[in-house]
Amino acid sequence: xxxxxxxxxxxxxxxxxxxxxxxxxxxxxxxxxxxxxxxxxxxxxxxxxxxxxxxxxxxxxxxxxxxxxxxxxxxxxxxxxxxxxxxxxxxxxxxxxxxxxxxxxxxxxxxxxxxxxxxxxxxxxxxxxxxxxxxxxxxxxxxxxxxxxxxxxxxxxxxxxxxxxxxx
Amino acid sequence: xxxxxxxxxxxxxxxxxxxxxxxxxxxxxxxxxxxxxxxxxxxxxxxxxxxxxxxxxxxxxxxxxxxxxxxxxxxxxxxxxxxxxxxxxxxxxxxxxxxxxxxxxxxxxxxxxxxxxxxxxxxxxxxxxxxxxxxxxxxxxxxxxxxxxxxxxxxxxxxxxxxxxxxxxxxxxxxxxxxxxxxxxxxxxxxxxxxxxxxxxxxxxxxxxxxxxxxxxxxxxxxxxxxxxxxxxxxxxxxxxxxxxxxxxxxxxxxxxxxxxxxxxxxxxxxxxxxxxxxxxxxxxxxxxxxxxxxxxxxxxxxxxxxxxxxxxxxxxxxxxxxxxxxxxxxxxxxxxxxxxxxxxxxxxxxxxxxxxxxxxxxxxxxxxxxxxxxxxxxxxxxx
Numbered sequence: 001x002x003x004x005x006x007x008x009x010x011x012x013x014x015x016x017x018x019x020x021x022x023x024x025x026x027x028x029x030x031x032x033x034x035x036x037x038x039x040x041x042x043x044x045x046x047x048x049x050x051x052x053x054x055x056x057x058x059x060x061x062x063x064x065x066x067x068x069x070x071x072x073x074x075x076x077x078x079x080x081x082x083x084x085x086x087x088x089x090x091x092x093x094x095x096x097x098x099x100x101x102x103x104x105x106x107x108x109x110x111x112x113x114x115x116x117x118x119x120x121x122x123x124x125x126x127x128x129x130x131x132x133x134x135x136x137x138x139x140x141x142x143x144x145x146x147x148x149x150x151x152x153x154x155x156x157x158x159x160x161x162x163x164x165x166x167x168x
Numbered sequence: 169x170x171x172x173x174x175x176x177x178x179x180x181x182x183x184x185x186x187x188x189x190x191x192x193x194x195x196x197x198x199x200x201x202x203x204x205x206x207x208x209x210x211x212x213x214x215x216x217x218x219x220x221x222x223x224x225x226x227x228x229x230x231x232x233x234x235x236x237x238x239x240x241x242x243x244x245x246x247x248x249x250x251x252x253x254x255x256x257x258x259x260x261x262x263x264x265x266x267x268x269x270x271x272x273x274x275x276x277x278x279x280x281x282x283x284x285x286x287x288x289x290x291x292x293x294x295x296x297x298x299x300x301x302x303x304x305x306x307x308x309x310x311x312x313x314x315x316x317x318x319x320x321x322x323x324x325x326x327x328x329x330x331x332x333x334x335x336x337x338x339x340x341x342x343x344x345x346x347x348x349x350x351x352x353x354x355x356x357x358x359x360x361x362x363x364x365x366x367x368x369x370x371x372x373x374x375x376x377x378x379x380x381x382x383x384x385x386x387x388x389x390x391x392x393x394x395x396x397x398x399x400x401x402x403x404x405x406x407x408x409x410x411x412x413x414x415x416x417x418x419x420x421x422x423x424x425x426x427x428x429x430x431x432x433x434x435x436x437x438x439x440x441x442x443x444x445x446x447x448x449x450x451x452x453x454x455x456x457x458x459x460x461x462x463x464x465x466x467x468x469x470x471x472x473x474x475x476x477x478x479x480x481x482x483x484x485x486x487x488x489x490x491x492x493x494x495x496x497x498x499x500x501x502x503x504x505x506x507x508x509x510x511x512x513x514x515x516x517x518x519x520x521x522x523x524x525x526x527x528x529x530x531x532x533x534x535x536x537x538x539x540x541x542x543x544x545x546x547x548x549x550x551x552x
Contacts, residue, residue, distance in 0.1 A: 022194050029190065030180055047189035054193035065355030065500045084370055107183040114175050131176040161175070 010067040021061070025054055028071065031132055032078055038115055038127040039082040043107060052081040075132070076142050079124070117164035122157030129154050196418070245271060246293035248305035248346035248385025251360065253296060253463060254525035263462060263526065267436035269296040273307075284310075285425035288411055293385065297433045298461040301391045301504075301522045302339075302399045304406070304431070305346070308384040311411055311423065316368060319345050319377055319384055322410035322419050326390060329403035329430075339399070342504065343388035348376030351524055355500035389504050395466070395518055401435030438462055440529060442550050448485045449546050451475070451539045453517065455485075458550065460529050464505070466520040467535070474514035475540070484508065484517045489536035490527060491547060499536055499545075501525065 006027065012020035025032075032053060036046035056077050064073055115123050128134045128142070129150075136154070140147040182190075245260045255263070263269040272281060272292045282291030288310045296303045313319050326341040349365065352358045357365055359376065366374045377384055388406065392399060407428045412421040439461040447454045452472035459466040467487050475483040484507040489499040505521035534547045 043183045047186040051189040051193045063357050108180045
């Protein structure tokens with residue numbers, strides 16, 4: 001979809017057009033999913049994060065003044081929700097309550113196995129850079145990390161991924 | 169990295185649980201629409217559901233806490249009104265003295281305008297108005313808001329004293345409970361003192377709904393639906409129903425009640441017309457003149473050949489901000505409004521917009537205009 005059409009959907013959604021909002025979010029659904037999986041690594045948590053992100057975007061879209069920043073804005077919301085879930089899980093999870101991944105985690109196995117081979121600190125910058133097409137500077141701002149840290153993490157993640165494929 | 173690139177561009181399949189949860193979210197949003205459609209008295213009124221209006225509102229305003237430094241000001245706009253449209257102390261003072269703004273709690277005679285039901289009192293606080301736009305705030309006392317809760321009304325109905333059944337009596341409205349969050353000069357949300365937003369441990373944004381007395385404020389932006397209509401001197405009815413909280417678009421009532429208020433807006437005009445006569449680069453539009461006030465503007469265009477329209481957009485150039493004579497840019501000034509053609513000939517068009525902050529009209533040197541979606545913004549000088 002052309003960026004102009006996306007901007008138009010954003011404008012309509014800001015005017016409280018629910019269908020336009022739904023169409024807009026559907027456009028980014030797989031990107032959101034990949035980002036959530038890169039952080040959470042399981043389907044149920046990713047589903048919760050996507051649901052929360054959709055509702056938050058709907059509630060707060062009026063605050064977005066520059067449509068061209070929609071994806072950055074939405075991704076930042078998603079990342080925050082993912083971190084919320086991790087924080088919540090760390091409070092409520094212990095070894096006794098640990099469960100094997102549910103059957104819904106059978107989806108996108110190759111992606112998850114490849115992600116699992118990368119240090120968790122490198123996964124998200126890698127996904128945002130290679131998968132989503134964000135610039136290093138944008139990722140640095142999004143994650144509140146120095147630009148050089150992002151460059152380093154992407155480079156190290158790339159190295160780990162190469163080793164994973166070499167060993168496959 | 170070829171394999172890596174394949175990984176990142178690999179087609180993925182959304183699982184059942186992801187589809188289920190995301191569809192639930194969309195259904196919740198659509199469900200709000202069902203409630204929204206349950207409007208029994210739309211013939212002569214504009215009704216909006218609070219939550220819907222808050223989301224549709226492209227605004228949110230600036231608030232500056234009333235501090236000791238403001239003690240010299242005679243006219244204090246309410247906290248929420250500063251959140252509805254940002255104004256300096258001097259601007260508040262000037263506009264109130266010119267009867268463009270009215271602070272209700274300053275006038276003892278206006279105490280009769282407040283309404284109490286079920287222990288909750290709602291009173292008009294501040295109103296700022298011009299020909300096209302009215303910004304209103306209402307103080308809500310007697311409600312104890314729980315931590316992290318988002319307050320709101322089940323319904324808020326805003327309508328103009330009915331003159332007739334024609335459209336001229338209708339107004340467009342949006343409103344929300346003021347949460348202490350305003351846009352900064354870059355259009356990004358910050359707290360009213362300019363500090364960055366903070367989150368609770370669970371990641372949700374910390375909002376400041378209550379003032380130091382524990383009172384809430386409800387803020388409304390209203391504007392004429394007939395571009396030739398006027399808000400000046402009009403009597404506006406604002407009916408609130410059931411106070412409670414929102415969580416993920418679901419309303420939970422806490423206090424059942426009805427608070428029907430009626431206020432008469434100030435009638436002093438603050439607008440002036442400035443002739444421009446300049447073409448909007450890259451379009452068939454010529455900016456003939458602007459009707460501009462400290463709180464809104466209407467830009468009038470002549471149109472050569474009207475561009476093709478889409479479903480919801482007339483493709484009329486949009487004013488987004490202004491440049492002041494001292495070089496200060498306010499790129500995200502525009503806040504709410506509408507645009508269209510004057511008649512079916514499409515030879516004349518307009519764009520009408522409110523602001524997120526008060527401006528000094530005499531200091532405006534140029535308009536920042538978006539000629540069409542996706543194009544670069546242009547500046548059009550309006551003064552020598």
